[in-house]
Amino acid sequence: MSAGSRAPVPGSGEWGVGPLDHIGIAVRSLAEALPFWTQVLGLPAEPPEDLPHMGLRVVKIRVGEARIELLETTRPGTPIAKFVEARGPGLHHVCFRVTDVAWAGRYLASLGHKPLTDEPQVGAGGALVLFLHPRAGHGVLVELSQPAAGRAS
Amino acid sequence: MSAGSRAPVPGSGEWGVGPLDHIGIAVRSLAEALPFWTQVLGLPAEPPEDLPHMGLRVVKIRVGEARIELLETTRPGTPIAKFVEARGPGLHHVCFRVTDVAWAGRYLASLGHKPLTDEPQVGAGGALVLFLHPRAGHGVLVELSQPAAGRAS
Numbered sequence: 001m002s003a004g005s006r007a008p009v010p011g012s013g014e015w016g017v018g019p020l021d022h023i024g025i026a027v028r029s030l031a032e033a034l035p036f037w038t039q040v041l042g043l044p045a046e047p048p049e050d051l052p053h054m055g056l057r058v059v060k061i062r063v064g065e066a067r068i069e070l071l072e073t074t075r076p077g078t079p080i081a082k083f084v085e086a087r088g089p090g091l092h093h094v095c096f097r098v099t100d101v102a103w104a105g106r107y108l109a110s111l112g113h114k115p116l117t118d119e120p121q122v123g124a125g126g127a128l129v130l131f132l133h134p135r136a137g138h139g140v141l142v143e144l145s146q147p148a149a150g151r152a153s
Numbered sequence: 154m155s156a157g158s159r160a161p162v163p164g165s166g167e168w169g170v171g172p173l174d175h176i177g178i179a180v181r182s183l184a185e186a187l188p189f190w191t192q193v194l195g196l197p198a199e200p201p202e203d204l205p206h207m208g209l210r211v212v213k214i215r216v217g218e219a220r221i222e223l224l225e226t227t228r229p230g231t232p233i234a235k236f237v238e239a240r241g242p243g244l245h246h247v248c249f250r251v252t253d254v255a256w257a258g259r260y261l262a263s264l265g266h267k268p269l270t271d272e273p274q275v276g277a278g279g280a281l282v283l284f285l286h287p288r289a290g291h292g293v294l295v296e297l298s299q300p301a302a303g304r305a306s
Contacts, residue, residue, distance in 0.1 A: 016195035019217020023176060023247055025293055033291040040264055040289070041249070042169035063249065064172020065218050090292035091244035094176055096194070096216065111193055136193070138186040139243035140178055 007103045015107070017096035021127075021145045022060070022067040024093040026080045030059055030072045033089070037061050037068060049124055056080060058124045069095075069124065093131070095143035104144050105130045120146070160256050168260070170249035174280075174298050175213070175220040177246040179233045183212055183225045186242070190214050190221060202277055209233060211277045222248075222277065246284070248296035254281045257297050261285065273299070 008014035027033035030048060038045050038061070046060045055078035061068040071092060073081040083092055098104045105115045115130040123129040126148030134141045161167035180186035183201060191198050191214070199213045208231035214221040224245060226234040236245055251257045258268045266289040273281040279301030287294045 010195065016197075017216070018196065020173065020176075020219045023173075027291060036290055040261065040266060041295075042163065043171065044169075063170070066173045068247075087240070088292050090287070091247065091294075094221075094244065108193065113193060134243070137189055138180060139241050141244075142194075 007100070007107070010107065017098055017104070017144060019097055020066045021095040021097045021143075021147075022069045023091065024069050024071055024095060024143070025090065026083045026092040027070050027072050027089050028084055030057060030070055033070055034059060037070070043068070050074070051124060053122070054078065060124065093141035093143050095129070095145050098144045098146055101128045101130055101144050101146035108132065108136075115144075160253070160260075163260065170251050170257070170297060172250055173219045174248040174250045174296075174300075175222045176244065177222050177224055177248065177296070178243065179236045179245040180223050180225050180242050181237055183210060183223055186223055187212060190223070196221070203227070204277060206275070207231065213277065246294035246296050248282070248298050251297045251299055254283055254297050254299035258283045261289075268297075 034045060037043050043061045043063055046062075049058045049060070050056075051058060052074070055073055055075045057072045057074050059070045061070065071080050073084070075081070080092065101120045105120065108115065113132055113136040115132055117130065120128040120130050123145060128146040130144050132142045132144075136142065187198060190196050196214045196216055202211045202213070203209075204211060205227070208226055208228045210225045210227050212223045214223065224233050226237070228234070233245065254273045258273065261268065266285055268283040268285055270283065273283050276282040276298060281299045283297050285295045285297075289295065
């Protein structure tokens with residue numbers, strides 16, 4: 001289906017992001033950070049997933065309908081490497097699900113919030129994702145994610 | 154019901170926090186930050202709630218089963234005031250629901266992760282809450298919240 005044929009109408013109640021897909025957490029080391037989430041808080045983790053084009057290794061942790069994603073850099077110079085160098089490990093971004101991420105990107109650009117990339121990128125689990133500039137969210141880095149076809153999350 | 158009579162058993166699958174209750178976001182000003190969430194992302198906000206004992210004004214924004222909570226300080230010297238001074242506005246903490254926050258606090262203390270206060274505090278919506286030290290979460294400030302009696306969230 002083309003983006004235009006199902007574009008939600010802002011202000012009509014049709015346009016709204018959600019649900020919350022995941023919270024991205026920058027870690028120095030998965031081996032170091034993971035036991036807090038799994039052994040201390042008792043949450044279930046999936047096996048690590050490598051995203052070589054982003055220089056990331058990701059572990060997803062299910063919590064209700066949302067996830068925690070622990071993000072470890074696999075090379076210097078990635079956004080996660082720079083974040084950890086500058087601020088230490090911690091909360092990095094929040095991601096909401098959208099039905100059509102390309103449409104959402106054009107709509108947000110029309111409001112003056114142009115996404116960081118012109119085209120959606122392929123993220124963890126094959127989702128199509130866009131990031132907004134943290135200025136848009138007043139210091140919060142917001143990701144929008146369209147799940148891969150046939151996947152609910 | 155006493156905490157002991159329904160204490161979950163770690164490792165049995167009974168102990169595990171969740172679902173995600175909310176993400177706490179430190180803002181400089183609710184008036185400045187709120188339109189991004191409501192007008193740009195199209196999410197529904199509740200009226201502001203004052204927590205004078207915490208020096209906070211909170212706006213809750215529903216997104217699926219979770220919430221965003223925008224946190225504005227109402228006086229100098231609060232943890233939110235210090236956070237915004239030191240790092241600017243942004244993602245501040247992540248909160249998970251638990252059935253018995255006093256039990257959870259004792260259990261986590263027994264693992265070496267003593268909560269920041271000895272007793273749970275009353276948070277937004279009358280929930281009983283505890284915070285863990287960010288060291289426990291490798292840079293992530295984790296709040297645990299037991300909803301007020303008769304409230305699902």
